[in-house]
Amino acid sequence: MVLTSEAWPAVQRQFFSWFHFKESFPDVARGFWLDIRMFLVAEVLILAFALVLAMIRSLRGPAFFPLRAIVVTYIDLIRGVPILLLILLLGFGVPALQLTGVPTSRIFWGVAALVISYSAYTAEVYRAGIESVHESQRMSARSIGLTQVQALRFVIVPQAIRNVIPALLNGFVSLQKDVALVFVLGVREGLREADIYNARTFNYTSYVVAAVLFLLISVPVARFTDWYTERDRRRRQAMST
Amino acid sequence: MEWFKTTWGRVTIAAVAVLAVVLIIVAVSGGDDEDTAAPETTAAPETTDAAPETTAAPETTAAPETTAAPETTAAPETTTTTEAPSACAVENLPLVAADTLTVATGLPVFPPWMGVGDDNFDVPESGTGFEGALVFALAAELGFSDDQVTFVRTGFDEAIAPGPKDWDFNIQQYSITETRAEVVDFSDPYYTTKQSLVTIDGTSVIGATTLGDLADARLGAAIGTTSLDFIEDVIQPSEQASVYDDNVDLIAALVAGQIDGMIVDLPTAYFMTAVQIPEQGADGIIVAQFAIEAADPDNYGMLFAKGNELVPCVNEALAALDADGTLQALEDEWLAAGGDIATITE
Incomplete structure (x- = not known):
């Protein structure tokens, strides 16, 4: 139906032109490489920072109330703010303050905004994992003399992470696409290069180039997630029998 | 052994599927498609819509x-x-x-x-x-x-x-x-307009009078403009041009110290220095206009x-x-x- 439409050749020229595919590929690929580097740095920081947030949120007792309150406020607030606003605020706003010693780099602040935003979401994923670990595990750990933090660190969290790996990898894929949002700061990443090519030639094929590159990363990640979950499930079954 | 096989099966199927879609699309569109486009478009509409649809004509003008x-x-x-x-x-x-x-x-x-x-x-x-x-x-x-x-x-x-x-x-x-x-x-x-260089107080491009003065400048332009082409084709600074959605973002980057100057056409430059830049708390300056035609003149x-x-x-x-x-x-x-x-x- 799509291919026999009389407007198909025009649409095809607009979206799937081999000439424009080749023409836009080098710039888009160069931008995409920047995406990957930003993604890797951001992901490592997110995983670490979010875990700290989730652990603080899981601490019990009145003594930790102020810490818990700060983390809950942070998560609620950041998850409610559009990520684009965070990027603009940090990328343009902070350097404009002209404070000495504060970096003005767009990539630095772009990645910082992503880390701040994604950590809030990822902390909730961790928390779901922590709460999915049976209460008896915590009680046992405490009863053998571990402190709250030790119990979390050595008993709860290792089990918790295992439970939420698919959800974490889901976040990977999502972040990999959202890294492109730093384009608003003038950074020429992959999708932006596709944008520039489109604005110059009125041809959308450059976006297809970007999509193919993104798929080359996200499809293997998705397959890996499935494979890992499956392996984990089988191992546990093997242990229980 | 079994699960390993099936997982790889799935990996292969997924990879092949993605590749196949891309290849089919590319293959179908391969080469110059002008000649394949013509027969398809001329055949259908002229027989179906007889006289009343005069507006149908523009769509068939492939040649x-x-x-x-x-x-x-x-x-x-x-x-x-x-x-x-x-x-x-x-x-x-x-x-x-x-x-x-x-x-x-x-x-x-x-x-x-x-x-x-x-x-x-x-x-x-x-x-x-x-x-x-x-x-x-x-x-x-x-x-x-x-x-x-x-x-x-x-x-x-x-x-x-x-x-x-x-x-x-x-x-x-x-x-x-x-x-x-x-x-x-x-x-x-x-x-038909000229390109111009706009900046704010205290940047390195103030006083530039030749293209050589801009060799190391960090310049920006809005996406889809001839100004961007002008930076890349004529000024050719050592640092790649930064690209923004619109002039408002350009000013923000200028105020944030992330670029030294921006290229816009002269009429826009007047407006930016008169209205937009002061609104962001800076003093806008039109440093220069370029009496050099871009490869693609700005008409x-x-x-x-x-x-x-x-x-x-x-x-x-x-x-x-x-x-x-x-x-x-x-x-x-x-x-x-x-x-x-x-x-x-x-």
């Missing part, structure tokens, strides 16, 4: 695209003079709404192009600004009264997507380029759907406005000429 080129030159009217008087009468024009000139423009519109003056901001109907005044002058020349002109708003990029348009023409400083002309039609140029044209038969009539009216000096008068009134700004020639 005459080569004739699009003359429209960007000065005087193509000679070919149409014999049938012009009747074809360009208001009642005969192929309009999207009867007896109404439906003009598309941006949202919002900015001075000095449209809506100049405190009470007229974002009011293209006021007829103020260079393009605003031009639309009404053009409408009058075509035989419309002022209240027969209607404005609609579109995005800059959305106007170039394939498909029918719900406006007669779109005017929001579209630079005429050959690549764009493959997808849409343009009127003759109604304005603004009105944008039409591909094959719109309104184009020759609009061009005729435009030529009349040019001949009687109206066009120049509008330019002098709304786009003030440069004074003590350096001119970079090399």
Whole structure:
């Protein structure tokens, strides 16, 4: 139906032109490489920072109330703010303050905004994992003399992470696409290069180039997630029998 | 062993599927597809829609695209003079709404192009600004009264997507380029401008008088503009140009110290230094204008759907406005000429 439409050749020229595919590929690929580097740095920081947030949120007792309150406020607030606003605020706003010693780099602040935003979401994923670990595990750990933090660190969290790996990898894929949002700061990443090519030639094929590159990363990640979950499930079954 | 096999099976299937879709699409579109396009389009519509659908014609014009080129030159009217008087009468024009000139423009519109003056901001109907005044002058020349002109708003990029348009023409400083002309039609140029360098207090580009002075400058431009091409083709600084969505983001980057200067056309530069930059708490400076033509000279044209038969009539009216000096008068009134700004020639 799509291919026999009389407007198909025009649409095809607009979206799937081999000439424009080749023409836009080098710039888009160069931008995409920047995406990957930003993604890797951001992901490592997110995983670490979010875990700290989730652990603080899981601490019990009145003594930790102020810490818990700060983390809950942070998560609620950041998850409610559009990520684009965070990027603009940090990328343009902070350097404009002209404070000495504060970096003005767009990539630095772009990645910082992503880390701040994604950590809030990822902390909730961790928390779901922590709460999915049976209460008896915590009680046992405490009863053998571990402190709250030790119990979390050595008993709860290792089990918790295992439970939420698919959800974490889901976040990977999502972040990999959202890294492109730093384009608003003038950074020429992959999708932006596709944008520039489109604005110059009125041809959308450059976006297809970007999509193919993104798929080359996200499809293997998705397959890996499935494979890992499956392996984990089988191992546990093997242990229980 | 079994699970390993099936997982790899799934990996392979997924990878092959993705590759296959891409390859099929690419293969189908491979090479120059002009000749395959022609038969498909001409066969179907002419047999199905007999007489009444006169608007069906533009869609089938695969071949005459080569004739699009003359429209960007000065005087193509000679070919149409014999049938012009009747074809360009208001009642005969192929309009999207009867007896109404439906003009598309941006949202919002900015001075000095449209809506100049405190009470007229974002009011293209006021007829103020260079393009605003031009639309009404053009409408009058075509035989419309002022209240027969209607404005609609579109995005800059959305106007170039394939498909029918719900406006007669779109005017929001579209630079005429050959690549764009493959997808849409343009009127003759109604304005030709120079590029200029704008910055704020305290940056390194202040005082630049040659292209060499800008060799190490961090420059920025808005996406899809000739200014961006100008940086990359003419100035060629060592640092890659930064690209922003619009002029507001450019100013933010300038204030944040992330770029040293921006390239915009001169009329925009006047507006930015007068209004936009002070609003962000900085002092805007037009450092220089460039008396160097970009590889693609910056000519603004009105944008039409591909094959719109309104184009020759609009061009005729435009030529009349040019001949009687109206066009120049509008330019002098709304786009003030440069004074003590350096001119970079090399």
